Amino acid sequence: MRDYSVSPSVEERSRRRWVVLLLCWASLTMTSVDRSTWGPASLQAGEALGVSLAGLGAFATAYYVGYVLSNIGGGMLGDRIGSRVVLSGSLFTAGGFMVAFGYVPSAGAGIAVQALIGLCAGADFAAGVKLIASWFPDRERGLAMGVFTMASSLGTMIANMVVPRLIQVYDWRTSYHLFGVVSMVLALVCLALLRERRGPAPVRPPPLRDLLRRRDLLLIGLAGFGGLWGTYGFVVWSNTLMVTGHGIDPVAAGTVVVVFAAAGAAGKPVIGLATDLAGRGRKRPAVAVMIAFAGCLLVFGGLETQPAFLAMAAFAGLGAYLYTPLLVAMVPSLSGTALAGSAAGAMNALAQLGSVAVPVVVGAVYQMSGSFTAAFSTLAAGPLAGAVALSFVREAARSPRPQPAET
Template sequence: MTVQHSSRYRWVVLTMCWAAFTMTSVDRSTWGPASASVSDSLAVPVAAIGIFATCYYIGYVASNAFGGFLTDWLGGRMILSITGLVAGSFMIVFGEIDSITAGLIVQGIVGLFAGADFAGGLKLIATWFSPTQRGFAMGVFMTATSLGTVIANAVVPRMITTSGWRESYHLFGIVTVVISILCFILLRDRPPGHELERERTDRRPARTGSLPNLRPLLRNRDLLLLGITGFGGLWGTYGFVTWSNTLMVKANGIDPVDAGTVLVIFAAVAVAAKPMVGWITDLLRLGQRLPIIVILTVFGGTLLVFGTFSSLTQFLWCAPLLGLGAYAYSPLTAALTPVLAGKGLVGSAAGGVNAVWQLGSVAVPAVVGFVFQATGSFYAAFIVLAIGPFIGAATCCFIRPDRPPRNTPRRTGSDPAVPTPTTGHTISA
């Protein structure tokens, strides 16, 4: 067992990566339960509510696209520290805005700095955890997205009732800043001796501070397919997170606090399901591709069922299954990224594929808002949401996890065998 995989410090790394990702997920999810109150406060038209989320995700996608490259260059510690500090600060600023224009700009800035934490955290986890440990570790890490939804929907509606929507942005912004400072103090990018081992196994130096070569990633067909798969999944997940509160309230007359409770149940299921799914796939050696296909198919079908409901009781009963489908695929797509890319470029690969994934988050709020505004139909909105997971499941069928990454070097006559990124078994030229 290698140094990085046996160190107990890896649990500190996982905890801090999870905490940073959780807070940016809380920041992202705050808009859903706060949007109706912000709309009333700033006189935002219903059709334009989704534009605020779209501005956030435009910045978020850009952050992912460049954040992965910066993670491989500067290291995950610096990325988590700097981006969390800036994103949290602008969350505080958003709590002070008094115009639609200012709100859109600040949302874009928050997204621009919040998006890189996924690549930073995934890079650190891939460094400190072995391939046979990553399913569980990624499951724990990815609970952040669903836990963020739980926290935002449990806290924000009640804060709005007692003190107003602005205070929720102040609170979450301050906590995000504190976590970023702790990341700077506590995190290390790699274990002692990691560079020596990496050059011995990967046959290429990839030191923090050197510019990564991205050409192998651009030729990686499976990473492109993984990007489309995640795009479809997040189309459904964040379309639901962004719009479900408003749709239940405005289309079915559900009380805002009750609508928030539906989202809490929806996301709370995923907090337990994500590490469980990762642990089971590690234990049974199931891989990631087939479970992703099954989960996304179930997710799309459940969205169609949810769209036929109209009462709070029905929504509450459906929320657990919907939450399972909406989030359980994410640790598997995250764990599949270093398998397809190789560990040396995992930060850039994670940032690149997550940028493609988040394009679904960028597009879906505006599309659903337009459809609902034009039709007034609750079910039509959920048909739009369900399209994404079905496309993701179909695309995932063509991914080949057993194909060696394009940046994995081939053996020459005198070279020893090179370990594969998934099992540590050797591959031949």
């Protein structure tokens, strides 16, 4: 069998690690696009499949159930057999089921296929974290994870820009066929070009219960739960709340969400690089970002006009996304590189439960109260609680940056 692990020189490693980062980023971007396609396609797909407006949420729920499960299993599998194979296989099979979803004849079949897309797509996150952690030392992981996690923001932007136009020219099924094929082609590129970095022999991942007993990793997962409660609650509900709560034009409301996501995408590598250069830890900046995000959500809930929403969107977007690369970069330092995939998968699965729960809770609050402010106050509770959980984390010591040799 061909050995894909390598032991490159310093110069080769410096070049190759950026290729690894680029491919991991591209893979996560495509699975994020795949996940985000349902939003802009849902109304047309629901009409074609005979699904009521209230029933459209079942498709997203099915996806996230599979996604959470695959984060756990994919992370452990990557530690056992190698992240290169897991990442490529995750992207390829998710793309295949995207294509299949474009042919589903009924709502029941569609919900089942959405669950399969999520079950395949979630494994690439943990695999990407493991690959990046093995190629980038701790002192440089902030920037690397910032670039990597840009993918979630970009996926939302790409899907919302491309899918409506494809529907205008073709139909909703075309978007699933297109993104599915692109995902499968990219998976083959990743399989050909990605390389594992030779390190310690593969280890048997500990049982999930053992990972969850590690106090600091559990607290990071809970912090992520609170952060994603606010982030994905905003993504799912802000458009509808602006339209129904204040009569904002749907196109203008969509523009607010695009600005929100764009600010987060631009800010992730910046904060990652800043914490790398500062070398003073990532916990405190992440806590500060979460507290600021909670404040932005409270302010947003008190606004009433489209210009005000648009002006606040960029600040809210920075708060909603900048904690992500900091939390992700902390995980390998606490778990060790050998178990980075298992730890990242388990922590992301715990964090993503916030994405699963918040749409239902905020919807219930808004339905009972009819209050725009109450809905956003509910969103703000998530990152505030996340900041409290994160404040108790005992961050691993950072390795010093190498000093230049004296001449």
